[in-house]
Amino acid sequence: MARQNTRNGNTRRGREERVKEYDALIRYASAIVLLAAGVLLALAVFGAAGPVGAAVFSASYLVVGIGAFLLPIALIAVGFYAGFGRPSIAPLTTSGLLLVAASVLAFAGLLPGATFGGMTGTWLGGALSAFFGFWGALVLLVATLAVGVAIAIDIKALVALMTENVSSLFDRIRRPKSSEDNEEWDDVVGVPLDDEDLEESAEPEEGEEPPERELVVNAFNRPMGARTGSGIANFDAEYEPPPLSILGADRGRPGVGDIKANANIIKRTFQNFGIHLEMDEVSVGPTVTRYAVKPAEGVRLSKIVSLANNLELALAAHPVRIEAPIPGKSLVGIEVPNTTKAMVGLGGLLGSPEWAESTKPLLAAYLHSMSSVLFLSTRTLTTHCE
Numbered sequence: 127m128a129r130q131n132t133r134n135g136n137t138r139r140g141r142e143e144r145v146k147e148y149d150a151l152i153r154y155a156s157a158i159v160l161l162a163a164g165v166l167l168a169l170a171v172f173g174a175a176g177p178v179g180a181a182v183f184s185a186s187y188l189v190v191g192i193g194a195f196l197l198p199i200a201l202i203a204v205g206f207y208a209g210f211g212r213p214s215i216a217p218l219t220t221s222g223l224l225l226v227a228a229s230v231l232a233f234a235g236l237l238p239g240a241t242f243g244g245m246t247g248t249w250l251g252g253a254l255s256a257f258f259g260f261w262g263a264l265v266l267l268v269a270t271l272a273v274g275v276a277i278a279i280d281i282k283a284l285v286a287l288m289t290e291n292v293s294s295l296f297d298r299i300r301r302p303k304s305s306e307d308n309e310e311w312d313d314v315v316g317v318p319l320d321d322e323d324l325e326e327s328a329e330p331e332e333g334e335e336p337p338e339r340e341l342v343v344n345a346f347n348r349p350m351g352a353r354t355g356s357g358i359a360n361f362d363a364e365y366e367p368p369p370l371s372i373l374g375a376d377r378g379r380p381g382v383g384d385i386k387a388n389a390n391i392i393k394r395t396f397q398n399f400g401i402h403l404e405m406d407e408v409s410v411g412p413t414v415t416r417y418a419v420k421p422a423e424g425v426r427l428s429k430i431v432s433l434a435n436n437l438e439l440a441l442a443a444h445p446v447r448i449e450a451p452i453p454g455k456s457l458v459g460i461e462v463p464n465t466t467k468a469m470v471g472l473g474g475l476l477g478s479p480e481w482a483e484s485t486k487p488l489l490a491a492y493l494h495s496m497s498s499v500l501f502l503s504t505r506t507l508t509t510h511c512e
C-alpha cells in the first residue's frame with residue numbers, strides 16, 4: 127500500500143512537472159510570435175515589409191485608423207511581457223487598455239470629416255453622437271478614458287514603485303555594496319516603518335475611521351549579557367559562573383534585502399488571487415525573515431497556504447514557508463529565507479536576557495526561535511532523562 131501511494135505521488139509530481147514545462151513552452155512560443163508580428167508591423171509602417179506587410183498595415187489602418195501605428199508597439203510590449211514578465215496579464219488591465227483605445231478612436235470619429243479613427247472610430251463616434259449629441263458624447267468619452275486609465279494603471283503603486291527604485295538607486299550610488307549593508311540592524315529593535323503603500327485591505331465599518339497600521343521590524347539583535355548566577359549562588363556562595371567570553375558568539379548578520387518592497391510584493395501577490403490582508407509585523411531571524419499578515423474575515427487558510435509557490439516566484443526566493451496560523455496569534459506567518467544567514471553561537475544564546483534573568487539552577491538553552499531563545503527547564507530535562 128505504501129509503495130502504491132509513493133508511486134502515485136511520483137506520478138502526480140511528474141505529471142505536474144510536464145504540465146509546467148508545456149505551459150512554459152506555450153508561453154515562450156506565444157511571446158516569440160507576438161514579438162515577430164510586432165516587428166513586422168513596425169517595418170510595414172515604414173514600407174519595409176513588402177507587399178504583404180503593406181496590405182496588412184492598410185487593412186489595419188482601415189479598421190482602427192491611427193491605432194495601426196500603435197499596434198506594433200502593443201504587440202511587442204505584450205510579447206515581451208508574456209515572455210519575461212508574468213505568465214498572464216490581469217483581466218482588469220486588459221479591460222482598461224481596451225477602454226482607452228476605444229475612447230480615443232471614438233473621439234476621432236466625432237470630428238467631422240476625420241478618417242483617422244478608422245471604421246471602428248467612425249462607427250463608435252457616430253453611434254454616440256446620434257444618441258447623446260456631440261457634447262454629450264464628448265463628456266462620455268472623457269469619462270470613459272479616465273476610467274480606462276484608472277483601471278489599467280495603479281497610479282499609486284506605480285508612483286511608489288518609481289520612488290522606491292529611484293531611492294534604492296541613489297543609495298547604491300552613494301554607498302557601495304558590502305558586508306556593512308546589514309549593520310543597520312545592530313541597534314534597531316521594534317522600529318516602526320511608515321509605509322503608505324501598506325494600506326488596510328479590510329474595509330472598516332460605517333462611521334469608524336480605519337486605524338493606521340505600521341509595519342514593525344523586529345531585528346535579529348541580542349545584547350550580550352552575563353548571567354548573574356544568583357540562583358546557583360544559593361547552593362554555594364563561593365561559586366562563580368564561568369564568563370561567556372569562552373563560548374562562541376554569533377557570527378555574521380542576516381541579509382534580509384528590502385523589507386518594504388518584499389512586504390508590498392507579498393500583499394500584491396495575494397491581491398492578484400482575490401485575497402485581501404494586512405501587513406502586521408516583520409521578524410528578522412538568523413536564517414529566515416517572517417512577515418506576519420492578518421487576512422480579512424472569511425478567507426480560508428488553506429487558500430493562503432496553497433499560494434506558497436506563487437510567492438516563491440514573486441519574491442525569487444526558495445523555499446517560502448507559510449505558517450497558518452502563528453501559534454498563539456491570530457496572524458499568518460510567511461517565512462522568506464535570508465540572502466545571507468547568521469551563525470548562532472552558544473555564547474549568543476546564553477547571553478540573552480531570558481538566560482541572564484533566570485534563577486533556575488538547571489537551565490539549558492535549546493534553540494533560537496523567530497522572536498526569542500527557547501530553553502529547557504529543570505523539570506523538562508529531568509523528564510527527558512528518564
